[in-house]
Amino acid sequence: MRYSYINNLECPKCSKQYSAEEIQQLCSCGSPLLARYDLQSLKNDIHKEDLQSRENSLWRYHEVLPVLNEKNVKTLGEGMTPLLALERAGEELQLYKLYLKDEGLVPTGSFKARGAAVGVSKAMELGVKELAMPTNGNAGAAWSLYSAKAGIRAHVVMPLDAPEITRKEVSISGGKLYLVDGVISDAGKITAQLIKENGYFDASTLKEPYRIEGKKTMGYEIAEQFGWELPDVILYPTGGGVGLIGIYKAFLEMQELGWINGPFPRLVAVQAEGCAPIVKAYVEGKKESDFWDNSETKAFGINVPKALGDFLVLEAIYETKGCAIAVSEEEITNAQQFIAKSEGQFICPEGAATVAAADKLRESGWIGTEERVVCLNTGVGIKYPDTVDYKARYMEKIHH
Amino acid sequence: MRYSYINNLECPKCSKQYSAEEIQQLCSCGSPLLARYDLQSLKNDIHKEDLQSRENSLWRYHEVLPVLNEKNVKTLGEGMTPLLALERAGEELQLYKLYLKDEGLVPTGSFKARGAAVGVSKAMELGVKELAMPTNGNAGAAWSLYSAKAGIRAHVVMPLDAPEITRKEVSISGGKLYLVDGVISDAGKITAQLIKENGYFDASTLKEPYRIEGKKTMGYEIAEQFGWELPDVILYPTGGGVGLIGIYKAFLEMQELGWINGPFPRLVAVQAEGCAPIVKAYVEGKKESDFWDNSETKAFGINVPKALGDFLVLEAIYETKGCAIAVSEEEITNAQQFIAKSEGQFICPEGAATVAAADKLRESGWIGTEERVVCLNTGVGIKYPDTVDYKARYMEKIHH
Numbered sequence: 001m002r003y004s005y006i007n008n009l010e011c012p013k014c015s016k017q018y019s020a021e022e023i024q025q026l027c028s029c030g031s032p033l034l035a036r037y038d039l040q041s042l043k044n045d046i047h048k049e050d051l052q053s054r055e056n057s058l059w060r061y062h063e064v065l066p067v068l069n070e071k072n073v074k075t076l077g078e079g080m081t082p083l084l085a086l087e088r089a090g091e092e093l094q095l096y097k098l099y100l101k102d103e104g105l106v107p108t109g110s111f112k113a114r115g116a117a118v119g120v121s122k123a124m125e126l127g128v129k130e131l132a133m134p135t136n137g138n139a140g141a142a143w144s145l146y147s148a149k150a151g152i153r154a155h156v157v158m159p160l161d162a163p164e165i166t167r168k169e170v171s172i173s174g175g176k177l178y179l180v181d182g183v184i185s186d187a188g189k190i191t192a193q194l195i196k197e198n199g200y201f202d203a204s205t206l207k208e209p210y211r212i213e214g215k216k217t218m219g220y221e222i223a224e225q226f227g228w229e230l231p232d233v234i235l236y237p238t239g240g241g242v243g244l245i246g247i248y249k250a251f252l253e254m255q256e257l258g259w260i261n262g263p264f265p266r267l268v269a270v271q272a273e274g275c276a277p278i279v280k281a282y283v284e285g286k287k288e289s290d291f292w293d294n295s296e297t298k299a300f301g302i303n304v305p306k307a308l309g310d311f312l313v314l315e316a317i318y319e320t321k322g323c324a325i326a327v328s329e330e331e332i333t334n335a336q337q338f339i340a341k342s343e344g345q346f347i348c349p350e351g352a353a354t355v356a357a358a359d360k361l362r363e364s365g366w367i368g369t370e371e372r373v374v375c376l377n378t379g380v381g382i383k384y385p386d387t388v389d390y391k392a393r394y395m396e397k398i399h400h
Numbered sequence: 401m402r403y404s405y406i407n408n409l410e411c412p413k414c415s416k417q418y419s420a421e422e423i424q425q426l427c428s429c430g431s432p433l434l435a436r437y438d439l440q441s442l443k444n445d446i447h448k449e450d451l452q453s454r455e456n457s458l459w460r461y462h463e464v465l466p467v468l469n470e471k472n473v474k475t476l477g478e479g480m481t482p483l484l485a486l487e488r489a490g491e492e493l494q495l496y497k498l499y500l501k502d503e504g505l506v507p508t509g510s511f512k513a514r515g516a517a518v519g520v521s522k523a524m525e526l527g528v529k530e531l532a533m534p535t536n537g538n539a540g541a542a543w544s545l546y547s548a549k550a551g552i553r554a555h556v557v558m559p560l561d562a563p564e565i566t567r568k569e570v571s572i573s574g575g576k577l578y579l580v581d582g583v584i585s586d587a588g589k590i591t592a593q594l595i596k597e598n599g600y601f602d603a604s605t606l607k608e609p610y611r612i613e614g615k616k617t618m619g620y621e622i623a624e625q626f627g628w629e630l631p632d633v634i635l636y637p638t639g640g641g642v643g644l645i646g647i648y649k650a651f652l653e654m655q656e657l658g659w660i661n662g663p664f665p666r667l668v669a670v671q672a673e674g675c676a677p678i679v680k681a682y683v684e685g686k687k688e689s690d691f692w693d694n695s696e697t698k699a700f701g702i703n704v705p706k707a708l709g710d711f712l713v714l715e716a717i718y719e720t721k722g723c724a725i726a727v728s729e730e731e732i733t734n735a736q737q738f739i740a741k742s743e744g745q746f747i748c749p750e751g752a753a754t755v756a757a758a759d760k761l762r763e764s765g766w767i768g769t770e771e772r773v774v775c776l777n778t779g780v781g782i783k784y785p786d787t788v789d790y791k792a793r794y795m796e797k798i799h800h
Contacts, residue, residue, distance in 0.1 A: 107502075171790035173740045
């Protein structure tokens with residue numbers, strides 16, 4: 001029994017094949033590469049019931065992850081996050097089967113830990129010593145921390161407006177931090193320059209093929225946590241879109257494994273009105289998105305003007321009969337406060353955007369009141385202190 | 401089969417008994433009350449192996465928790481946090497079996513969530529509508545958030561120097577926030593005044609009997625995660641000391657249940673040099689501590705000049721042949737950076753204090769290099785941004 005059933009890497013655009021035992025980046029055609037597994041063998045070797053007794057992390061799905069040797073797994077306990085029924089919030093929103101998957105309960109407080117755990121472990125297995133990447137903050141923090149554990153040197157380029165705490169996460173873990181007064185595409189250009197000059201491994205979103213493998217485990221977990229009966233709708237805050245692509249990939253794999261049946265959940269890409277390239281492409285029925293100029297939103301993780309994997313995001317939406325929807329800054333703030341007051345969860349603005357979107361889609365009738373709906377909260381609210389105010393009563397000391 | 405095997409509450413000082421089906425605070429003698437369970441019945445009804453297939457939260461131990469009816473459980477997925485082997489750090493510290501239990505992976509990013517989940521659930525079950533408490537930040541944040549989920553109104557009094565993010569956690573969840581320019585004992589006096597004037601339930605540390613029941617689950621988890629073979633030493637950052645008292649209580653209960661054998665781990669209370677009342681009492685061989693004047697430490701959670709349960713903390717130390725030790729501010733900072741760089745974990749200053757203490761106790765020979773040692777990291781470093789600096793290189797945008 002192999003620890004990983006990975007076969008190779010494949011280009012989803014031109015179908016060219018690549019070895020998974022050497023360092024790879026993009027396909028020669030410019031597309032991201034996707035990992036392919038020997039699912040037919042795995043189907044015979046493992047049954048989904050075998051998973052029950054496994055460790056409580058995303059590594060319970062190690063056969064469909066790319067790390068060949070278990071000793072190369074660098075884990076901080078990431079994965080198997082709570083899937084919570086939002087009873088009070090659901091009642092108010094008239095979504096009577098509303099759930100939130102809380103990705104705040106992972107190392108680094110953000111779902112980026114999933115991609116970093118798998119991406120860094122595989123990079124180490126392949127002999128990477130030094131890597132570079134652009135980030136809106138959380139991914140860079142996660143990659144820097146996991147790289148520290150793996151003994152890899154990380155170079156992280158982020159916009160000045162990224163959450164300040166993520167600078168400190170990079171710095172304290174020994175990563176080299178670069179700041180630029182721009183958006184993530186500006187950070188991307190600087191990263192490309194650093195890589196060209198120094199030969200670092202390019203860990204940019206989808207330019208390395210394994211981060212998505214970590215992210216896809218959200219799809220496996222949702223299926224397993226629902227007893228392999230998939231929900232009707234999954235709402236995902238979409239910047240680079242890797243999680244949404246990953247969840248869709250997980251469903252395709254599980255279908256081939258015979259672990260799930262019936263229609264897939266309708267996947268919804270949620271964006272902010274100030275940065276909605278996927279929504280625009282969806283509304284226009286296009287297969288790729290255009291660069292979104294002067295993008296702006298407090299949900300900083302989804303401030304991505306043009307995603308490399310946009311065509312895969314749109315494919316996942318179209319194939320699952322999903323949709324893409326934008327929400328306003330005010331709707332994000334209101335949803336964040338609403339969930340804190342009704343459910344006791346201080347979620348991040350990106351996660352709040354999915355709750356706001358669920359509300360709008362229920363109002364429009366696109367989501368039915370009895371459908372099973374999962375909102376993905378991609379991180380803790382505490383990483384974004386500036387998005388929240390407070391009121392306090394100042395008291396005098398009592399002397400006695 | 402009962403959901404909870406609680407019998408009653410008992411005073412550890414004067415042995416007076418109280419009902420667990422009515423609201424209780426302190427014993428009439430002034431001591432905290434402890435929950436007692438029908439462990440003999442439970443021993444017959446449940447075996448520790450039955451736990452394996454249970455849900456992945458602290459509620460897996462529901463028989464030894466005080467909530468009578470499962471429908472009153474207000475959970476955000478707290479508990480069963482990772483117990484990670486620190487191989488690289490352990491090598492450097494010459495502690496070859498060093499572990500860290502990472503309480504950062506809970507709702508609110510702090511182990512205070514354990515006490516809040518159980519304390520708030522039980523308060524709701526007993527009909528509490530409004531509660532008040534003093535806090536160094538994290539406990540107040542957790543109680544406010546869980547209270548929101550339970551529909552309870554929380555009044556939270558905290559020092560101005562408490563981590564600012566915890567103000568926002570209270571406020572966004574609808575708690576009423578009070579700030580005082582002082583330490584937690586000053587917040588305690590204001591809380592007492594609010595309770596006297598308004599009749600709120602007193603949720604102060606150990607003045608309500610159930611927070612400790614949530615905290616004790618750390619002890620159950622450590623036992624279960626080690627396959628019921630207890631480690632040799634557990635280091636705990638000690639402010640109010642509820643976790644340490646709780647872990648000791650868990651060991652006593654598990655011993656009575658027949659779930660563990662042999663000597664208990666030596667429990668170590670770790671404090672900061674700027675606030676070390678338990679250490680002083682331990683060094684002087686006393687059973688209670690004196691108030692520590694002008695206390696100060698960046699590890700704000702352990703800035704507690706006089707703990708109500710000090711006599712229970714000291715008893716746990718003496719009975720397990722443990723000790724108490726203080727570390728300096730510099731040692732805390734160094735340990736925090738050391739763990740981030742060697743293990744990829746951004747732990748809180750309180751957690752870092754336990755690593756610094758382990759290092760000192762290994763150097764002095766009190767801990768042997770081959771002993772199994774558990775450091776408790778009580779929360780995420782990201783809640784304390786001011787304790788960490790960063791270095792960055794500022795880059796110009798590339799235009800092309």
